[in-house]
Amino acid sequence: MDSGWIFDLVVRSMAAGIALAKxxxxxxxxxxxxxARGLGIxxxxxxxxxxxxxxxRQLWPEAVVLLAxxxxxxxxxxxxxxxxxxVDGWRVRLWHWxxxxxxxxxxxxxxxxxxxxxxxxxxxxxLVLRGxxxxxxxxxxxxxxxxxxxxxxxxRRRLRAALILAGPLAIALLLFAxxxxxxxxxxxxxxxxxxxxxxxxxxxxxxxxxxEAVIAPPQPALRRAAxxxxxxxxxxxKQAMAAEPWRDxxxxxxxxxxxxxxxxxxxxxxxxxxxGHRNFPAFVNAARLDAIALQLANPECARTPILTxxxxxxxxxxxxxxxxxxxxxxxxxxxxxxxxxxx
Numbered sequence: 170m171d172s173g174w175i176f177d178l179v180v181r182s183m184a185a186g187i188a189l190a191k192x193x194x195x196x197x198x199x200x201x202x203x204x205a206r207g208l209g210i211x212x213x214x215x216x217x218x219x220x221x222x223x224x225x226r227q228l229w230p231e232a233v234v235l236l237a238x239x240x241x242x243x244x245x246x247x248x249x250x251x252x253x254x255x256v257d258g259w260r261v262r263l264w265h266w267x268x269x270x271x272x273x274x275x276x277x278x279x280x281x282x283x284x285x286x287x288x289x290x291x292x293x294x295x296l297v298l299r300g301x302x303x304x305x306x307x308x309x310x311x312x313x314x315x316x317x318x319x320x321x322x323x324x325r326r327r328l329r330a331a332l333i334l335a336g337p338l339a340i341a342l343l344l345f346a347x348x349x350x351x352x353x354x355x356x357x358x359x360x361x362x363x364x365x366x367x368x369x370x371x372x373x374x375x376x377x378x379x380x381e382a383v384i385a386p387p388q389p390a391l392r393r394a395a396x397x398x399x400x401x402x403x404x405x406x407k408q409a410m411a412a413e414p415w416r417d418x419x420x421x422x423x424x425x426x427x428x429x430x431x432x433x434x435x436x437x438x439x440x441x442x443x444x445g446h447r448n449f450p451a452f453v454n455a456a457r458l459d460a461i462a463l464q465l466a467n468p469e470c471a472r473t474p475i476l477t478x479x480x481x482x483x484x485x486x487x488x489x490x491x492x493x494x495x496x497x498x499x500x501x502x503x504x505x506x507x508x509x510x511x512x
Contacts, residue, residue, distance in 0.1 A: 180363040181220045184370040188217035204261065208250045215243035220366050234277075241276035244302035245269050247339075251309040255316060255329065257447050258496070272298065303340065310336040319422055319449040321441035402439050405429045413460075415453045418483045422449045457482045458497050461490075465502060466509035475502045 191213045195206050218239040225236050245268065252259045275294055313329040313336075320326045409429040414420050426433045446452035461478050464470045470478070479490035494502050 176360060177363045178224055180367045181224055184220040184363075184367045185217040187370040188213045188220065192217075205250070205253050208246060208253065208261075211239075212243065212246040212250050215239040215246055216370065219243050220370070223362075237276065238273060241273055241298070242269055244305045245272060248305040248309050251312060251332065254325065255309075255312045255332075257451065272301070306336060306339045316448060321437045321446060321448055321452070323437065325447075402429075402431055402435060403443050405431055406436070406439050406444075410456055413456075415456045415483045416481065418485045420453060420483065425449075425453075453483070454493050455497070457484065458494055461494070461502070462498065462505065462509075465506040468510060471506075475506075478502075 192210050195201070195209045195213070198206055201209070218236040222233065222236045222240055225233055245265070249261055249265060253261070276298060278294060310333060313332040317326060317329045317333075320329065406429050409425065412428070414425060414428055422433060422436070426436045429436060431439065440446050440449070440452050444452065446455065461482050464473065464478050465475075476487050479487055484490040484493075491501065494505070498505055500508070
């Protein structure tokens with residue numbers, strides 16, 4: 170038993186232990202929604218299996234299939250979990266689970282050697298799985314980056330930053346860990362992969378304790394006095410909104426903070442904790458939609474096209490407006506106008 174193998178065993182065992190500790194933390198949570206908690210537990214178990222797979226191939230070959238099944242699901246599980254946490258209103262669809270089943274089936278074909286070990290078909294299957302995993306990682310990183318500036322939840326902004334930092338580790342894992350038996354890998358690749366796995370586990374471990382703060386609503390009784398928005402700040406926000414800056418489709422968080430005369434970090438807390446919005450576009454669109462709803466119910470505006478109302482109130486196009494209106498009011502703008510006497 171050489172020193173390199175002992176290094177792999179120790180480092181991978183540490184990474185798997187960290188993942189299992191995260192499982193225990195999530196299982197004890199009574200705040201997270203069941204679906205988010207279940208996805209988090211499944212993703213951590215998949216990561217632990219991935220960490221120990223090369224060790225199992227040497228110590229317990231019969232366990233390879235047991236570890237390979239969750240390992241194959243890891244990229245998609247992490248992607249779904251990231252989407253639930255980072256994208257407000259995102260839901261797991263039936264086709265996501267169907268894709269998971271297809272990935273497991275394709276991967277098991279590779280694990281059992283049904284595609285012919287070393288054959289062109291096996292190489293293609295491996296490339297497809299690895300390419301899909303890379304696409305999912307990149308998409309999760311884009312979701313973390315796109316919403317970073319407009320996110321109003323402090324804990325989730327820190328989570329986004331950590332995911333952006335951990336993303337290169339995940340990509341490096343996919344590039345340095347080809348789907349080959351341990352015996353066929355260069356020793357240096359095994360050492361690099363083990364170090365990357367531990368680094369990824371350490372980065373993500375720090376985030377699990379923050380997941381409840383990201384998803385759960387803030388508890389007023391637990392706020393520190395220094396962090397709590399005051400009445401004057403809330404009044405300045407409402408006064409700034411009364412001037413209808415949301416008619417500008419390019420209104421940004423920084424510009425609105427300047428209008429309200431509040432530092433950006435304080436503005437985030439006012440809007441999220443006092444007004445209940447989790448991101449700045451949702452806050453702005455709520456004001457736009459309320460104003461448009463009043464116009465739709467006004468008989469004097471019966472001849473004004475809905476597209477004109479949407480554009481005049483800051484929406485860039487009719488598609489996003491229709492989706493946002495239906496999500497808020499449960500009906501289309503035309504149906505709302507008819508039901509409220511505006512036509």
